Amino acid sequence: MYFFETPTKKRIAQVACAVIWCLFGAGPIFGFAALKPVLVDQKVYEDVCNLSSQDYLAEGFIPNCTEQDLKLNMMFTTGAVLTNVSALLIGRTLDIYGPRVCGLIGATSMLFASLVFIYSKSITWFDPYLVGYAAMALGGPFSFISSFQLSNAFPEKSGLILALLTGAFDTSSAVFLVYKFAYTRWPEALKIETFYKMYLVIPLFIVLAEIFIMPNESYLTPPVDLIPNPTEEQQRLAEALEREDSLHEVNENTHLLAVQGAAKRRSSLGEAYRSAYVEEELEEVTTPTPNSVFGILHGYPSSYQFRTYWFLLICLFATIQMLRLNYFVATVNSQYTYLLGSYEKSAKLNKVFDIALPLGGVLSIPVIGRILDGCSTSLVMFILLAVSILIGVLNCIKNSFVAGVINVLIFVCYRPFFYTSISDYCAKVFGFETFGTVYGSVMTISGIFNFLQSPLDRLTHTVFRMNPIPLNLLLLFITLVIGGTHVVYVHVQSKAYNKKRRAHNLRR
Incomplete structure (x- = not known):
């Protein structure tokens, strides 16, 4: 419609x-x-x-x-x-x-x-x-x-x-x-x-x-010739989408894809995101941005995309981050009761968290948009990793209410940044034809492993006697290993990908 x-x-x-x-x-x-x-x-x-x-x-x-x-x-x-x-x-x-x-x-x-x-x-x-x-x-x-x-x-x-x-x-x-x-x-x-x-x-x-x-x-975005009395903005967008469609085959050749006869767009979620990314996709086809990964797996079927390191690494990174995020939401009060050595101080910090959590998502949207629009995907992944490490370090500091407040404020901004970055990554790397399948799979696999919250919680209560620091350090170490590997892979692959694109454009 x-x-x-x-x-x-x-x-x-x-x-x-x-x-x-x-x-x-x-x-x-x-x-x-x-x-x-x-x-x-x-x-x-x-x-x-x-x-x-x-x-x-x-x-x-x-x-x-x-x-x-x-x-x-x-x-x-x-x-x-x-x-x-x-x-x-x-x-x-x-x-x-x-x-x-x-x-x-x-x-x-x-x-x-x-x-x-x-x-x-x-x-x-x-x-x-x-x-x-x-x-x-x-x-x-x-x-x-x-x-x-x-x-x-x-x-x-x-x-x-x-x-x-x-x-x-x-x-x-x-x-x-x-x-x-x-x-x-x-x-x-x-x-x-x-x-x-x-x-x-x-x-x-x-x-x-x-x-x-x-x-x-x-709702679908129609061709420009079907729009009755289009406004300038509607006409511009519809024409841009048509140009993007016409360039799709060229885009596949430019990106050195080996798969022929890519399936037409069928993902409702991908179609919903498509209009928001059309300008960026056109820019990447005409004037590629250095170190960009936009389109690197566009046109491949999801069955192939699932077998790449692009999918494996983002899935592992999303899994550990989602586990850390949700574990913190569930246990913020008990963690800081131990870290601050006082229920009264923990209750005050919990009030800050309760108020900051909904506000953080709203207030951080413009900043998140600027980061995703202005930074390469490898830099975005590096920022995600760096902020995640900072949160992990702050979450191990004892007897500092200020450190707790800073940690909470960074956390509530990091959470929407993480989720938005994952969807942005899937759109740019895997494309809109398979977006719903790939993004849904990342979220599903990550969600299943969130059941690890329960045994982690029991360990904190029993083995570590309410001390959250050992598990926080373990999760921080896993984040550093997986996240570091992912950042390096994206950086190396983006350079190689753009080097091939430049060489291909010179031969044309």
Whole structure:
């Protein structure tokens, strides 16, 4: 479906609806650090503790024992895994059944999660908190990723729309923060069951929007000759896309591809990103940028791309980074209770983290855009590695509240930078034809390994007696090895690739 087949006002309403539901439903599970003390205060999983034992930790908003803490953290671990593992499934569902089906699946999952939490006290045949949180985690990406195709509702503004959706996703972690603030004022009136009764509005809103407002098919960018009365911007973009298509075969020869008859674009996610990258792709075809990797595997089938070091190394790097990011989100309070030697100081730092996490994603978007647009991919990967190492070092400093605050502030900016850089890497290296498959695979594989959070958490509680430094150092070392290898590989390959391009252009 083309954008001009839908009235402008309706397309504006569609984008607005998507931003609203992403703001409240795309990724609230990542606000777990704010929700966890509320669950503790409501005695969730407290029945697993023997309060007369020496395992007793504290009263109030701190888990009473190791088992309670581990079970609460397992809620987030499962949610984080499902959020990422579902990426490939969602991409396939979007390609086959369209965005409306994806959105309705997401709404159904959120509705189920809300009902489970509402009746959690009477559910005995399964763990309602684990299942409810998992269902909420699964519903978020279904509604979020199905919105990507709206970037082509206004092709000339595709980058802005993607930024709005991404910013709404990052800000959605504030849902539990707002709930925590309200709960501390009215604890008796705002039990978890009451909160989810109010939250029912979100899945119901998505259902109504999908039925009456949202498109049944994904938007595509049309050829210029099909656009009635195009604006200058629309005409320029459509002509650029046509030139990019006409140059695709030349682009394959220029990039020395050995595969013939590359498949046509079928990825809905790739099509959503395509308009945002068309200018860069045209520039790379006409005036290649030094040390660029844009197009290095464009045109190859995904079956070949999966067998390259490009895929293997980004998958390993994404896996270790995602494990570190989500492990920190789940355990920031307990880590800094040990590092600062005080629950009061840790609670203050946790408040900073709760507020900074949603703000970091929004405020860092312009800076992230400038870095990705102005730096080569090898330099972007180096910056990612350097910042990740800095976070790891800061996360091992004891008795310094300032170091903790700096670490938190860098972390909340690094997290959206990491996720945006991975999608940017996949688009530039692997191309738009296979983007959904490759990006979904990276997220899925990385998500599966996030289950390692649970044994790492248990090691910290038992073997290391709540000391997070040994595991933080181990994860830092693995990051240095994998990330360093990846940065060197991208740098060496980009130089070799550009040397071949220059030689090829001289022969023409």
